Amino acid sequence: MVALGPEQLLRQAFASAIGAAQPGRCVPPALPARPAGRTIVIGAGKGAAAMARAVESHWDGALTGTVVTAPGHAVPCERIEVLESSHPVPAEAGLRASLRLFERLRGLGPHDLVLCLLSGGGSALLPMPADRLALEDKQSITRALLRSGATIGEINTVRRHLSRIKGGRLGVACHPARLVTLAISDVPGDDPVDIASGPTVPDPTTCADALAVLIRHGIAMPATVRDALERGAWESVKPGDPRLAGAEYRIVARPQASLEAAARIAAEQGVQPIIVSDRLEGEARTFGRETAALTRRILVGDGPCQPPCLLLSGGETTVTVHGNGRGGRNVEFLLAFGVALGECARVHALAGDTDGVDGLEPVAGALWRPDTLARAAGLGLVPQHYLDDNDAHSFFAALGDSVVTGPTRTNVNDFRAILIREGDGG
Numbered sequence: 001m002v003a004l005g006p007e008q009l010l011r012q013a014f015a016s017a018i019g020a021a022q023p024g025r026c027v028p029p030a031l032p033a034r035p036a037g038r039t040i041v042i043g044a045g046k047g048a049a050a051m052a053r054a055v056e057s058h059w060d061g062a063l064t065g066t067v068v069t070a071p072g073h074a075v076p077c078e079r080i081e082v083l084e085s086s087h088p089v090p091a092e093a094g095l096r097a098s099l100r101l102f103e104r105l106r107g108l109g110p111h112d113l114v115l116c117l118l119s120g121g122g123s124a125l126l127p128m129p130a131d132r133l134a135l136e137d138k139q140s141i142t143r144a145l146l147r148s149g150a151t152i153g154e155i156n157t158v159r160r161h162l163s164r165i166k167g168g169r170l171g172v173a174c175h176p177a178r179l180v181t182l183a184i185s186d187v188p189g190d191d192p193v194d195i196a197s198g199p200t201v202p203d204p205t206t207c208a209d210a211l212a213v214l215i216r217h218g219i220a221m222p223a224t225v226r227d228a229l230e231r232g233a234w235e236s237v238k239p240g241d242p243r244l245a246g247a248e249y250r251i252v253a254r255p256q257a258s259l260e261a262a263a264r265i266a267a268e269q270g271v272q273p274i275i276v277s278d279r280l281e282g283e284a285r286t287f288g289r290e291t292a293a294l295t296r297r298i299l300v301g302d303g304p305c306q307p308p309c310l311l312l313s314g315g316e317t318t319v320t321v322h323g324n325g326r327g328g329r330n331v332e333f334l335l336a337f338g339v340a341l342g343e344c345a346r347v348h349a350l351a352g353d354t355d356g357v358d359g360l361e362p363v364a365g366a367l368w369r370p371d372t373l374a375r376a377a378g379l380g381l382v383p384q385h386y387l388d389d390n391d392a393h394s395f396f397a398a399l400g401d402s403v404v405t406g407p408t409r410t411n412v413n414d415f416r417a418i419l420i421r422e423g424d425g426g
Contacts, residue, residue: 004269007367010350010417013265013310014364014403017258018354021184021410023047026252027054027117032180034061037111040177041065041080042101042170044126044196045119046073046087046355047184050409052080052117066104067117068097068125072362072407073355088360089142090127095135098128098165108177116170116179120186120355120411122196123156128165130234137222138162141214148217149320151281152187152194159197160236161210161229167193167236168244171200175243184253186355186413188279188315192249202244203236255279255314255412258354262417266310271419273310280315280414284329285387287317288336291418295337295347298420307346311418319359325391328359330414331366335392337418338368339383345370348419352403355411359393364405365415366396375399 004012019025041055041063048067053075055063066081074082085094105114129138141162145155160167171179179200187194192201211229214221228234237244256278263273280287291311297303298311317329334351341347352358352365369375376383379398386395396402 006348006419006421009265009269009271010348010367010419013262013417014350014352014415016261016265017412017415018405018408018410020258020261021253021354021412023050023054023184023410026184027051027182028058030182030250030252031055031058032113032115035111035113035178037109037113039063039113039115040104040108041067041115041117042104043067043117044122045184045411046070046121046407047119047410048117048122049073049075049077049082051119051182052077052082055115055117056080066097066100068094070121070125073409075409085125087121087124088146089139090124090135092135094125094127098126101170102173105173108174110176112177114174114177114179116181116200118181118196118199119184120413122199123159123166126165126196126199128163130162130164130228132224133162137225141219141221144219145217147321148219149283149318150213150217151318152316154213156194156197157205158210158213160203160205161207161234162225163197166197166199167203168198168201168241169237171247172237172241172243179247181247181249183249183251184410184412185251185255186411188281190251190254200247201249202239202241204239207232207235253410253412258412258415259312259314262312271308271310272305273312274305276311276313278314280313280317282317284317284319284333285336288333289340292337292340295341295418295420299344299346307420307422309420311420313416314412314414316413319390321390323389323391325386325389326359326361326393327390328361328363328393330358330416331392331396332387332390333416334366334368335383335387335395338372339387343373346421346423349417350403351416354408354413354415356405356408361393363393363402365403366392367401367403369401372399372401
């Protein structure tokens with residue numbers, strides 16, 4: 001086996017994590033049996049178009065349908081219509097796409113099959129607002145939540161209660177047909193209610209829960225929103241609803257499986273992989289500092305493993321935005337990690353988003369090298385200033401250390417890999 005250099009190992013581990021969640025690999029084994037009636041395919045997410053093509057390639061009967069994906073994530077399909085809308089803030093195109101999905105579900109019978117394909121990004125791509133809620137107000141609330149430091153679970157609780165499609169409502173529209181959902185999980189814990197905000201599953205949270213999230217994070221809301229949530233007027237579909245009694249939900253790709261794929265790359269190179277967790281949440285910069293502290297412990301022989309080792313983690317961190325930078329929770333983690341670690345000849349790291357887009361940038365993430373701080377100093381870059389301005393993308397771009405994959409057409413969320421090599425001292 002060819003020995004990989006540190007950067008090669010990190011890049012290959014990242015590529016393997018993404019590859020493990022490719023729809024062409026994970027969708028076909030989960031396909032249900034062909035029904036006696038029609039097959040209608042619907043779906044949303046950054047992987048939805050690739051999932052639709054995987055269905056077409058392995059389905060032996062007739063089918064039609066519509067899926068919606070983010071710009072740049074579309075792939076050509078022959079029988080399934082592919083639409084595009086914006087992410088992460090909902091747009092008018094997503095509203096039209098939502099209406100199109102409901103059109104596909106008209107006139108269904110008990111012998112028909114609805115195959116729903118969901119992946120990360122589906123929440124923003126299906127933005128059908130609740131009754132009397134303007135799309136502009138929903139956009140404003142979404143932007144504020146994304147900047148507030150709210151967890152993905154909190155954000156999705158709000159999304160489900162400001163919607164006519166999430167929180168089980170799309171699933172109810174499929175009744176009485178058989179409903180099978182195939183999902184690529186991008187959320188910590190793989191809870192179906194949080195994948196694309198659970199459009200085909202019952203929702204145990206309430207309007208009161210959604211209102212509490214908005215109040216807790218100081219999110220401004222129109223009086224109509226507060227009133228509707230206080231009255232429970234926009235309540236979602238609850239567990240036990242008979243219209244969802246026969247629905248099936250199959251998770252076809254998970255963050256843990258992607259981390260395991262990356263771990264195999266490390267093990268093949270004689271590097272001990274340690275999967276810290278696939279479901280880490282919290283402030284990106286805080287977790288960066290904590291990871292730096294763990295790395296330091298390992299370097300002095302006081303950690304959970306001995307070098308050479310590779311620390312792997314996934315999940316979905318958050319960023320409370322205070323500055324005016326380009327954002328990106330994975331690069332913010334990485335910059336905070338590097339600042340806290342300081343000069344260290346034995347540590348290389350990569351952090352990125354498995355969909356190829358970290359924050360709002362078409363950049364997956366970045367690399368941290370032993371000479372990153374020295375090169376930054378040579379260019380007059382002050383890392384802490386970039387961190388304070390939530391502008392880690394600009395920092396790494398100036399060094400030429402951005403990781404660009406292009407759209408991966410899947411999404412199992414954050415990927416972080418810290419490589420600690422053998423050697424003397426730090």
